[in-house]
Amino acid sequence: MATKRRRSSSEGAGALGCGPLLALIVIGLLIQYWWVLLIALGLVTVTVALVRVATAPPRPARVRPPKPARLPKPRPVMTPPDPALVGDDLADQMRAAKQVRHIREMQEWDYEWLRLTNPEKSSRDLSEIANAHFARGRSIGINHGDPSVP
Template structure:
């Protein structure tokens, strides 16, 4: 006759030694909980250090600029011919500015119905030709 195969009596119904292993594992956790916490802390710190080492460096803080003095530094003192030329140029520009203001007022009074913009255009055209009513009656050829 043919030999029969032996079958185990349990067809997957037995648990085996798994409950004992689980109980042993739980007992170890209860007994060494402080070791587990310390090791988890060491792992967390090492992970944080590795991540911070791989991160790009932060830009350096730039200190705010120093405030500049409110008063401008004194100009160098002029003397001699340089001072004379400077005084003459100031006097000439002052006279020209006064004449231009006088001309503008004369043009404004001569054109009472014009707007400020139109008076400005007339005055700019008049002054661009080098004419001044206050000097030589507006004739630039006479000096």
């Protein structure tokens, strides 16, 4: 005859055994130490990201489109300062500046005289007449342009 096998005490009515108890212990530890798990998960994530970045092939360099060539701005022409004048040189320069100023004033006055006496002429014609007088060294307003009269 067949012999009966004996069942262990863990089988049968207590089929679940200590499984639910272990699950409750694990859940209790998760609830109590959730912050430790978050820190560990963060460290693992950072480590994985660093490994992926280190092993990834380098990205191609970004090339900017070339800027259109600009010509440098012209700098104003500056004459070097003249040396300081003393005595006769200074007097000569003052006389020359006064004469140039006088000649320019006379030319302006002559142009105005021509403009007033010839209102029908264009400014181009007036400039030609005035330049012809200036080239001869004449002044229209003084002795009517006759250099021989003092």
